[in-house]
Amino acid sequence: MGFVNGVPLRHLFFLVSCLLLALRAESTSSLIRRTAYMVHMDTSLMPKAFKDHHTWYSSTIDSLKFNNSGFENYQSSSPSLIYAYDHALSGFCALFSLQELQDLKKSVGFISAFKDSSFTLHTTHTPEFLSLNPSTGLWPASNYGEDVIVGVIDSGVWPESESFKDNGMSPKLPKKWKGMCVEGQSFNSSLCNAKLIGVSMNSARDTRGHGTYTASIAAGNYVAGANFFGYASGIAKGIAPRARLAVYKVSWNEGRYVYDAAAAIDQAIADGVDIISMSLSRPKNVPLQRDLLAKATFGAMANGVLVSSSAGNKGTDGEILQNGYPWVLTVTAGTTDRWYTGTLALENGLSITGWTLFIGNISNYRSLPLVYEKRRFMCDRALWEIPIGIIICNGYLPLSHQIQNIAQYRVWGAVFIANKSISSEIENTQHTIPCPCMIISSRDALALLEYVESTNSPLARMTFHQTVEGIKPAPIVSANALRGPSLLFPGILKPDVLAPGTLVLAAWPSKLKMEKGWRTFYSRYNILSGTSMACPHASGVAALLKGAHPEWSPSGIRSAIMTTANPLDNTHSPIKDNMNNLAASPLAMGAGQIQPNEALDPGLIYDATPQDYVNLLCSMNFTTEEISSFTRSRNHNCSTPSSDFNYPAFVVSRHDNVTPIVQKFQRTVTNVGEGAATYKARVTYPEGSTVEVLPGELIFRKKYEKQSYNVTISHKGNNDGEISFGALIWVEQNGNRAVRSPIVISPAIYPRE
Ligand SMILES: *[C@@H]1O[C@H](CO)[C@@H](O)[C@H](O)[C@H]1NC(C)=O
Ligand SMILES: *[C@@H]1O[C@H](CO)[C@@H](O)[C@H](O)[C@H]1NC(C)=O
């Protein structure tokens, strides 16, 4: 057991940049050298024929099509639009070749164009990816989480990080706060402030980085000029940038960790935190009755504190979803729409965009010879000497092995050729190694090798530090995140939701040595991936919701997050699972991608009281003593045991795959919208199922009114053990709220890798 994910950058996910999509399309058009430009346009000159700026920009770009006369060998496609601005700026960002840029300058309305480096990209871009913005929605409604206290249970904190400064924060601490800033070894209590309001006993000094990183995602303050070796530069901020942080360091000594974590949860409750963020895994193979973490998190729920935890990653935590407690929010990881690219410019004028693996300090590399060995063994084994130039790696070993091998040497540069798709390669490889290195597609590699063989002294130049946003599709569920159901409670959907967990930039202890291949170095920020990174995003959203709706219970907050989650990606198609490139099932992504602004106003919530959770425990044949160890009272009431928990999801658990099954559910929803409302049921049917909802219409006359309904799901059975899934959506009449609950027919033997 241990922290879910952590420093290793093994968990890399499928991302398709708009660039690379454009490049892979139809022709090998990627081989025109294109650079990202921010183009300013005079919108008053927009021809009337266009209905909006976006179509105008697209049309302007399209008109440059097929005019790359220099590259007959490589048919050219259109330069690609990365994104269009309409509010803060007027203009767009797109990739252009020099020729296209010249042509663009003749276009109507053109004002100016600057290279990508001249505009600011936002660090910890994930708040923008989640549509958090200062003008409307959850940020202003919650005052950015002001006076909500987030307890982070992790490896401690690096208090000197700028993410934990208290600029702009009220010095008056929330009244409910009863905790302390406990002094410890290399942790002077003067290091706490109005942002970092408390740390636990012992020394909370973070010597691993994980805690600093997760705390800054959940509630880091604004920091201008953050970046990781030039990537992702911009203003770093947490999801709840004005929330207060209390940090509880838990021990790393094996075998003691669960006790420490349970103690930390206990302390956090006593201190008065509102939300607990816990990117760590439960002990494996411990029955629930003896699981301290289960009991501590149950206690948090009973005290009105929502615990947000990570689903866990394959490799670190085994194959079974870990934190599947019904009383916590379980978060899995997906990609964002941001990627870090590099360019390999061949001396013949062609240019290839790759996926950067580079960390270092050189933004523009000079032209170097391309080193290619026909027998293809070079990157598979020890290098006897370091070739002067950029090594072309297309060995016989899996790419991850080649990368690991090359990372041991101080090479001048390397280009790794993906065997299948870059996406599937990148899943299993370290994405940052200490050399100017990139992965290119096998399609682009053909042109590269053609060039290399066409000349005696092939030369190329690498350029890094290109951060690209607007990548589609996104999100995609990480292949490395653990899948549900939770074996503890197979009838409760887990994970609950998907949140950004891929290549997220966040704070890092500046004096913590990082080791990558041959190199050790230091950085104030780091880019990591995993469900550990997803969890604090959801914790931050929960903190904002708590700020906006202090009266909501932990179950209410979770319900709002789940029923407003989006099952579609940014191309409006079902979110894909990187494990198989098919539509992700709720056992992979829960209800879908969190949507903070929608969660602010969910319409209806599926609430649950601590007694409802007791009823669930009572249905599990535990002894009175065992149940008492959760409720901390011998007087718990087991008169109405029920495994049909008021959860915003429906899971039909099959005992075998062939026999038809009928399962009934009863749910109660609370109207949290203002005033009267009517909702009608709409069902998308899981394959092979019928779903009956009674009544099909719910009429609420006032706020906080409750209504119950019944659902009967029948599944005819199938042989293949496939997961079938759908949804029940309560659609507001004469309004635009939609309260969505996933339906899953969970196979008896669910797929494992
Ligand atoms: C295409 O390129 C040629 C040669 O550079 C140039 O004269 C012409 O104006 C361009 N066409 C358009 C539509 O911009
Ligand atoms: C803590 O820091 C303050 C201010 O920097 C200093 O005066 C004090 O001596 C320090 N205390 C310890 C125990 O180091």
Ligand SMILES: *[C@@H]1O[C@H](CO)[C@@H](O)[C@H](O)[C@H]1NC(C)=O
């Ligand atoms: C980056 O390069 C500069 C100048 O060569 C050097 O002073 C600095 O230490 C380097 N930084 C890192 C992190 O390697």
Ligand SMILES: *[C@@H]1O[C@H](CO)[C@@H](O)[C@H](O)[C@H]1NC(C)=O
């Ligand atoms: C490349 O992919 C093929 C087909 O999937 C596989 O047989 C081969 O082992 C792979 N080669 C490497 C170097 O991974």
Ligand SMILES: *[C@@H]1O[C@H](CO)[C@@H](O)[C@H](O)[C@H]1NC(C)=O
């Ligand atoms: C509880 O015990 C009863 C009787 O022994 C059994 O029928 C039932 O399946 C058990 N329930 C669970 C959840 O184990």
Ligand SMILES: *[C@@H]1O[C@H](CO)[C@@H](O)[C@H](O)[C@H]1NC(C)=O
């Ligand atoms: C236990 O719960 C039931 C149902 O809610 C209630 O009727 C009963 O009075 C409770 N018993 C005790 C001892 O509180």
Ligand SMILES: *[C@@H]1O[C@H](CO)[C@@H](O)[C@H](O)[C@H]1NC(C)=O
């Ligand atoms: C739902 O089911 C319960 C128990 O089966 C029943 O008592 C109740 O009347 C049903 N409600 C509706 C609206 O059908």
